[in-house]
Amino acid sequence: MAKTIYYVSSSIDGFIAGADDSLGWLYEIDPGDRDVSSFVGEIGALAMGAATYECVLRDSQLLEHPEKWQEAHSDRPVWVFTHRELPKVPGADITFVSGDVRPAHRAMVRAASGRNILVAGGGSLATAFVDAGLLDEMFIGVVPVMLVSGKPLFTGHLTSSRLSLSNVEQIGQVAYLTYHVLPAD
Numbered sequence: 240m241a242k243t244i245y246y247v248s249s250s251i252d253g254f255i256a257g258a259d260d261s262l263g264w265l266y267e268i269d270p271g272d273r274d275v276s277s278f279v280g281e282i283g284a285l286a287m288g289a290a291t292y293e294c295v296l297r298d299s300q301l302l303e304h305p306e307k308w309q310e311a312h313s314d315r316p317v318w319v320f321t322h323r324e325l326p327k328v329p330g331a332d333i334t335f336v337s338g339d340v341r342p343a344h345r346a347m348v349r350a351a352s353g354r355n356i357l358v359a360g361g362g363s364l365a366t367a368f369v370d371a372g373l374l375d376e377m378f379i380g381v382v383p384v385m386l387v388s389g390k391p392l393f394t395g396h397l398t399s400s401r402l403s404l405s406n407v408e409q410i411g412q413v414a415y416l417t418y419h420v421l422p423a424d
Contacts, residue, residue, distance in 0.1 A: 241283070241348070242375040243356040245365040247392065248413075249379055254389035255360055260290050262298060264384050269411050282315060283351025286343070286368075289321035290390065291360035296326070305329040316350045318343050320364055340367045366395035374420045377402070381414040 248265055249255050256262055287295075299307050308328045316332040319325065320340070327333050336343045347356045358365050358374065368374040379392070397420075406417035 241351060241353055241355050243344070243358060243368060243373050244376045244378055245358040245368070245374055246278075246378045247360055247362075247365070247380070248382055249392045250382055250384045250386040250389075252385045252387065253392045254386040255362060255392050256290065256294065256390040257386055258388045260294055260390065262294055264386060265382060268382055268384070268413070281355045282357045283354025284347040285312065285315055285317045285357045285359055286340075286347065286364065287317065287319055287359040288361040288364040289319060289323065289325060291364075292319045292321070292325060296328070301328045302326055305331065316347075318347060320367075340364075340371050340373065344368070344371070344373050362391045363394045366393055366397075369393075369397060369420060370395060372422060376405075376420060377416075377418045379416045379418070381416060383412045 247255050250264065257264060296302060301308050305328050308331045312331070314332070316334065318334045318336055320337060320343070321335055322337050325335060327335075334343075334346075344356070358368055365374065365377070401421045401423065403419040403421060404416065405419050406415070408415040408417075
């Protein structure tokens with residue numbers, strides 16, 4: 240059965256981007272030899288927040304090099320959750336949406352055709368999916384850095400009774416934690 244998975248890298252102190260939305264700290268580490276090809280092959284649709292989308296646009300210079308988007312996403316449609324106008328990568332299958340995540344999730348499930356849905360960031364978007372009862376799993380790469388401030392890993396309240404640790408893996412300096420998100424009582 241297809242799952243909706245929040246896949247994210249976080250600092251030890253719980254931030255997924257620096258105070259200026261930067262991800263430079265993430266590029267400074269050697270992620271080790273993690274083969275993500277099978278994971279990526281199971282992804283049929285992707286959701287991301289506006290700040291994540293803007294980081295990807297900026298850091299990969301996608302407006303100048305739209306072919307990089309195709310290399311990363313090929314036939315995978317992407318939904319970007321935003322409340323403002325954002326530039327679209329030329330030729331990319333991107334849908335800009337706002338508001339309740341449920342209608343967009345239904346469209347993502349249809350588009351994914353039995354494959355998983357990836358929530359790529361940020362913390363408030365992952366919280367919206369949890370609050371709607373739509374997030375099945377969290378896959379968090381904990382990176383050995385302290386940012387002190389920035390964009391949080393998660394913006395809502397989620398108790399340990401709703402999270403079940405299913406896997407811990409170390410690759411290089413990164414600890415990968417997988418949690419199943421249990422339904423609310």
